[in-house]
Amino acid sequence: MTILLIVISRISLILVVQQIYILQGTPLNVASQNAQVFVSESSEGQAIASALDLLLILLLVLFLVTRIEKREFHLTDLGLNIQRNTLPFFGLGVIIGCALFFGATLVGVFLGTIELPVNPDFSQWPALTTLIASITFYVLNSFWQEILFRGYLQTQAVNRFGQYTGIILVTVIFVIFHGLVQTLTLSGILTGFLLFSFIGFLYDKIKSLYLVGTIHAVLNFLPALFDTWWQGLEASIIYGIALLLLILVIYKQIRESKEI
Template identity: 25%
Template sequence: MGEFLIDLKVNKNYIWVYFIAFYTLWCIRELWLNLYLDSIDSVPGAVTSAIIKIIIWVIPVILLVIIMEKRNPFSYLGLLYNVKNGLKWIGWASLVLLFYSILNITLLKNSIDFQLELREWLNVVLLVGITEEIVFRGFLLRKLMDSFRFWIANAITALLFVSIHFPIWFYKGQFEFPYIFSSILTVFVLGIIFGFIYKKSKSLWSVIIIHSLYNLLVSLFY
């Protein structure tokens, strides 16, 4: 009985060990980006940055699910099922994002710049949705829901989601008061929405694509 309780405690707490290690590596990566930002815009730099992100974000999650959960990682993370239901949520979200785009063009008079750099296409649009959603909604939210009710688990996950943006805002010079509060609130609300969609659709692909579409629009408007 004692061994069972120890195993249960370890199984519940290993995600925090993972997150601390992951967050440390993520901060190191962002520091590296800050020091070598000019080289990241080149093709080798953009590809190297993408590979490092996959190594830090995706591979550890897959290994943890296999070793600790003893499950198929693609099934556990929600990548294999409910594709049709996920497409329905993608459709609704696309309509909202279309309205957001029209609002930006007409009322806010923002311009669109389709000339994004390779680094932005690869690391901001294509990979962000996949890597961040695998970690936060597919893995962390999924694990936290084993110990907490959904909305508590979703709020914790959203706060952790906010925390990974701190080093990005810091090295980009965007960590300034009072503007940082609006950034924190925006990311937190997005985290809550992504978690809600993941729970309702039961498909990680829905939030992956919606997340990537949102990042694309943010990158296009200036």
């Protein structure tokens, strides 16, 4: 269903952009090609496409809640309570995302898989507008995924199967989803499993989609900014450590609550 919605949003956007080119006097075949390039390769087109994805996912969740489950829809059920320390969660998400990225970078330097210096590459965005559009794309793309998989599916799975089983189940589904839209190596699957398990447990603990959505967005944007992409041991080590520490914190709090 999710992939179908993405396909629908892409085709719809391409047809709209194609029509705009035609109205400007561009021949049909050229307009069709230009529209596909705009949507799939330009920062502006990707940002618009992600906005459509976000809208369609929200409508899908709204339909599932109100028509299938027959209950009222509340944004707070998806971790989108705008009155609950929203800005601090955005800030914390940036900090955690940066810590994970640069931590993995340092591990890569230690292992010899990454060479210093690691500098940001702004040349890929020739104008400020393209940089803003690119950031918008990464943010919206991350948030619609977190809304669907963490805010809705994980909440349902945890309620039905319990905390650990529900989180791991949705994490596996999320990794499979990524494997359908991009090629993943075995190390990439492990990296994704560790990262999204960490994000899943963090969301279950904090119940803020702003936090996990921002972490996801930062970890998507920084590799593009620094032109550093990995699916290897360096990221797996850092994500594994983060997951282990989080589980230990959760376990400690559970024990303390039982002792009271």
